[in-house]
Structure formats: structure tokens, C-alpha cells
Amino acid sequence: MKSVLLSLVILLTSFVMGFCVEKTHMTEFKPGAIWLDTEGKPINAHGGGVIFADGNFYWYGEHKIWGKSEAQKADGGIHAYKSKDLMNWEDLGVVLSVDYDNPDSHIAYGCILERPKVIYCARTKKYMAYFKLYEKGKGYDTAYLGVAQADSPEGPFKYSHRVLCAAAQKGTGDFFLFVDGNGDLWHLAVRKPDKAFCLTKFDEEYKTPIDSSVKVLEGIPLKTEAPAGFFKDGKFFLLGSGSSGWAPNTARLLKANSIFGPFEFLGNPTSGVNPINKLGPDKTFGGQSSFIIKHPTKDLYIAMFDIWTPEHPIEGKYIWLPITFDADGTPKIVWRNSWKIE
Numbered sequence: 331m332k333s334v335l336l337s338l339v340i341l342l343t344s345f346v347m348g349f350c351v352e353k354t355h356m357t358e359f360k361p362g363a364i365w366l367d368t369e370g371k372p373i374n375a376h377g378g379g380v381i382f383a384d385g386n387f388y389w390y391g392e393h394k395i396w397g398k399s400e401a402q403k404a405d406g407g408i409h410a411y412k413s414k415d416l417m418n419w420e421d422l423g424v425v426l427s428v429d430y431d432n433p434d435s436h437i438a439y440g441c442i443l444e445r446p447k448v449i450y451c452a453r454t455k456k457y458m459a460y461f462k463l464y465e466k467g468k469g470y471d472t473a474y475l476g477v478a479q480a481d482s483p484e485g486p487f488k489y490s491h492r493v494l495c496a497a498a499q500k501g502t503g504d505f506f507l508f509v510d511g512n513g514d515l516w517h518l519a520v521r522k523p524d525k526a527f528c529l530t531k532f533d534e535e536y537k538t539p540i541d542s543s544v545k546v547l548e549g550i551p552l553k554t555e556a557p558a559g560f561f562k563d564g565k566f567f568l569l570g571s572g573s574s575g576w577a578p579n580t581a582r583l584l585k586a587n588s589i590f591g592p593f594e595f596l597g598n599p600t601s602g603v604n605p606i607n608k609l610g611p612d613k614t615f616g617g618q619s620s621f622i623i624k625h626p627t628k629d630l631y632i633a634m635f636d637i638w639t640p641e642h643p644i645e646g647k648y649i650w651l652p653i654t655f656d657a658d659g660t661p662k663i664v665w666r667n668s669w670k671i672e
């Protein structure tokens with residue numbers, strides 16, 4: 331009798347608890363507001379990018395460690411989320427962790443691991459993750475590109491190696507990756523220390539930069555950070571920012587006929603004001619670009635930005651806004667308090 335009663339109590343408790351767990355369902359995008367995952371936890375995927383694979387969207391970003399400031403080493407690896415609609419994200423957890431056990435690892439805890447982007451390599455059938463990687467204890471000195479790989483978009487990713495792009499001994503900063511029609515991978519980033527914007531082709535398996543392919547791109551202002559590119563109507567557009575650490579600055583937009591340039595400077599594409607922080611176009615609503623999502627079935631381009639909060643990086647917010655196009659095809663990014671995918 332006692333055990334029947336106990337089972338009943340357990341059953342009832344689990345039933346009640348099942349109802350109490352907060353499930354979140356988003357019906358619109360709310361740029362700049364706290365964005366909860368499907369379990370009601372704030373999304374922790376900063377400086378990220380999104381891919382579409384097997385009918386799902388995957389968002390990969392920097393996992394920031396709770397309670398640590400940037401100065402106290404907040405980078406914990408790559409955190410992934412999965413979604414059908416780009417608004418409601420299921421937490422897949424940390425798919426590449428920094429190494430807490432081996433202080434000699436390239437990705438030992440204390441390293442800087444930023445701006446992860448995932449690309450599928452059809453030749454090897456691997457999901458390749460790339461990220462800015464600075465060695466533990468060296469600050470923002472040599473900027474490697476870290477490489478990890480997985481068999482599935484859900485991970486886990488295994489750290490593979492690090493490379494220096496743009497044939498630069500000090501490496502490269504924030505980057506944009508692009509796979510061309512031949513299936514070749516290209517890396518676009520600012521070169522250190524001269525801050526020229528460079529293009530580098532990778533080898534067949536997307537593992538090693540080819541030094542002889544490096545080209546300085548004409549028309550991109552020096553110190554362009556946070557590049558996020560997309561193609562539309564035969565033009566290549568590159569959205570980026572200036573360089574001011576974690577503090578927001580003015581967005582910049584460039585246009586070319588291909589990733590090889592030459593680039594034409596189109597100025598600042600943003601307008602409107604973020605009412606949460608009162609920041610407008612001169613400060614990119616308080617954000618910095620990280621990626622542009624091309625919707626796989628709609629004529630929709632979404633610009634992703636991060637609002638960095640270096641004292642409490644885990645509390646950084648996201649701004650996702652649709653890109654609109656003027657009659658002459660010029661991209662514009664207008665602030666919206668909320669919006670939906672039509």
C-alpha cells in the first residue's frame with residue numbers, strides 16, 4: 331500500500347512539474363530584447379552564424395561562461411541551437427568546448443574563441459567550424475583561424491588545427507566565409523597588423539589556406555571588422571563595421587560584382603533607433619554585424635548583429651533585422667521593434 335501511495339505521489343509530482351517548466355514560443359522577432367530558447371533560457375550564441383541543413387536551421391555562436399567578464403576569460407566554446415522557423419530555438423548545448431583539462435591545448439580554457447561559423451564541405455561530407463582563435467595568455471596577439479569538424483550539424487565538433495590566413499604572420503581578424511559555384515572555400519578578413527582586407531582561398535578539403543591565392547581587396551576601407559556578405563541580383567554585398575573593440579560604431583556597406591572586388595563604398599545602410607538603448611544609425615543600434623542569413627525558400631535576407639556586454643558577456647543581446655532593397659537594389663537595414671517572416 332505504502333509503495334502504491336509513493337508511486338502515486340511521484341506520478342503526480344512529475345505531472346505538475348511538467349506543466350511548470352516554462353516553455354517559450356516566439357511569434358515574432360524582437361530585436362535587442364532578451365531572446366529565450368524553447369526551454370525559456372536566454373540564448374547564448376554570440377558572434378554567430380546560421381546554416382540550413384536537413385530541413386532545419388542551426389545557429390552557432392560563442393558560448394559565454396556565466397559569471398565571467400571578457401577580461402576574466404568568458405569564452406567556453408561553440409554553442410548550437412536548432413530551429414524550424416528561425417524564431418524558436420532548441421538548445422543543442424556546447425558542441426565544441428574549450429579544453430578545461432589540458433593547458434597546452436590550442437583551445438585550452440583562457441583562449442579567445444570568437445565568431446564561430448559553420449560550413450558544410452560536400453567533398454568530405456563534414457561540417458567544418460571556423461573561429462577566431464587567440465592563444466591563452468597572449469591577449470589579442472596572433473589571430474589564428476581555428477578549425478573543428480563534425481559528421482552532423484548537431485555536432486559534436488572535434489578540434490582539428492589552427493591556421494594563419496592571408497599569409498600573415500599575425501593572422502586575420504573577424505571573417506566572412508564563402509563557398510563558390512565550384513565548391514571552393516574563400517575566407518575574407520582584415521589582415522594583421524596593417525588592417526588591409528584580404529581574400530584567401532582554401533584547399534579542396536577546406537582545411538588549409540593557400541598562400542599564393544591571397545589578394546588585397548580594393549575599395550574596402552582599412553580596419554573593416556565584422557564582415558557579413560551576401561549575393562543578390564548578381565551583386566556581392568559586404569556589411570561590416572569599423573574597429574572600436576566591444577563598443578559599437580557605424581556600420582559600413584560595400585558592393586562589388588564578385589568577392590574579388592573592386593568594392594564600391596555605399597555608406598551606412600542602417601536607419602531608425604533602438605528604443606531599448608536609444609542608439610541609432612551612428613552606433614548601429616548598439617550592435618555589430620555578425621552574419622547575414624539568406625532564407626532558403628524566400629526572398630529574405632536577415633542581418634544579424636550582436637550587442638556586446640563585455641562586463642557580462644553572457645547577457646549580450648541579438649539584433650536580427652530584415653534587409654530591404656531600394657528601387658535601385660541598394661540594401662537598407664531599418665530598425666523595427668518587432669517583425670515576422672511573411
Ligand code: DGJ
Nearest residue numbers: 444445504555556575576
Ligand atoms: C570586435 C570583434 O568584432 C569582436 O569579435 C571582438 O573581437 C571584439 N572586437 C574585441 O574587442
